Amino acid sequence: MRFFRHSSQDPLWQDEFSIHAADERYVSRRQFTKFLVLTSLGMFVGNTWILVRSLLSRRPGYSEKNICSASDVPVGGVWLFRYPTEKDPCILIRPDEQTYVAYSQKCTHLSCAVYYARKKNRLECPCHEGYFSVRNGDVLQGPPPRPLPRVILERRGDQLVAVGMDSGKET
Amino acid sequence: MAEKTSPGRKQGLTAIDGALALIALLLIVQMWLLTATLESYLAGHHEVALPAAIISGVIFLVCGGLYLFVARIDSEARQADGETSTSNERPE
Numbered sequence: 001m002r003f004f005r006h007s008s009q010d011p012l013w014q015d016e017f018s019i020h021a022a023d024e025r026y027v028s029r030r031q032f033t034k035f036l037v038l039t040s041l042g043m044f045v046g047n048t049w050i051l052v053r054s055l056l057s058r059r060p061g062y063s064e065k066n067i068c069s070a071s072d073v074p075v076g077g078v079w080l081f082r083y084p085t086e087k088d089p090c091i092l093i094r095p096d097e098q099t100y101v102a103y104s105q106k107c108t109h110l111s112c113a114v115y116y117a118r119k120k121n122r123l124e125c126p127c128h129e130g131y132f133s134v135r136n137g138d139v140l141q142g143p144p145p146r147p148l149p150r151v152i153l154e155r156r157g158d159q160l161v162a163v164g165m166d167s168g169k170e171t
Numbered sequence: 172m173a174e175k176t177s178p179g180r181k182q183g184l185t186a187i188d189g190a191l192a193l194i195a196l197l198l199i200v201q202m203w204l205l206t207a208t209l210e211s212y213l214a215g216h217h218e219v220a221l222p223a224a225i226i227s228g229v230i231f232l233v234c235g236g237l238y239l240f241v242a243r244i245d246s247e248a249r250q251a252d253g254e255t256s257t258s259n260e261r262p263e
Contacts, residue, residue, distance in 0.1 A: 029184070029187050029188070029191060029241070030187075030241060030242070030245055032191065033187070033190065033191055033194060033237070033238050033241045034238065036191070036194045036195065036198055036234065037194065037231075037234045037235055037237075037238045039198060040194070040197070040198055040201055040230065040231045040234040040235075041231055043198075043201045043202060043204075043205045043227060043231075044201070044224075044227045044228055044230070044231040046205050046209075046227075047204065047205055047208055047220075047223050047224040047227035047228075048224050048227075048228075050208050050209060050212050050220050050223070050224070051220040051221055051223075051224040053212070053220075054212055054217035054220040055220075108214075145210070145214070146214050149215075167214065167215035167216075
């Protein structure tokens with residue numbers, strides 16, 4: 001790899017600290033090019049790191065979790081729970097008699113807790129006024145870049161059970 | 172007290188400037204790619220990580236190639252300068 005050594009016959013220090021003005025311009029361009037290539041290497045390493053992380057952290061299998069009984073939640077009411085881990089707050093909503101929906105309570109913008117605005121029938125983030133649809137978690141307004149992750153629910157008798165998560169797609 | 176630049180040097184500098192502009196352009200694309208990949212990864216879309224890493228690697232290789240080009244042009248210009256100054260020397 002002779003290109004990576006200094007290019008003239010002079011010692012490296014004479015190359016880098018030339019007494020000629022034209023050589024100085026050369027050296028600064030060469031060094032700047034080297035700096036840009038190193039930056040490019042850094043970003044390639046960053047992309048590779050993301051790839052390794054995504055290969056190592058395959059989507060976990062979600063366990064089932066009893067949330068509450070259906071009658072515990074009044075029409076227009078909510079029930080807070082944590083799923084799939086204790087660090088993941090979620091919100092269960094009953095917008096009408098027969099419908100139960102649950103979403104992650106973390107806003108997809110900066111992770112503030114969203115709450116259910118019953119009068120407007122939407123989920124609202126108080127931090128930056130991001131609004132989400134109760135029907136499917138889609139962003140209605142504001143800075144959130146993607147819908148709220150939805151908790152997949154199953155009704156077993158009177159019991160509501162969380163069986164998985166469906167992360168929202170990019171808007 | 173500006174120093175006179177030889178024609179070989181001027182051509183070399185032009186080529187280096189061109190390569191530098193191209194590298195800067197590729198770098199902007201790579202920055203955007205990294206940001207978009209990170210955003211997708213955090214959104215749970217892991218399928219974009221592989222193509223993004225491959226494209227980023229290709230961009231890095233192109234940047235490396237351009238750097239080698241710059242080094243070669245630099246080397247050739249210096250050699251040409253050396254030969255010119257040797258031939259212009261007055262015999263004693």
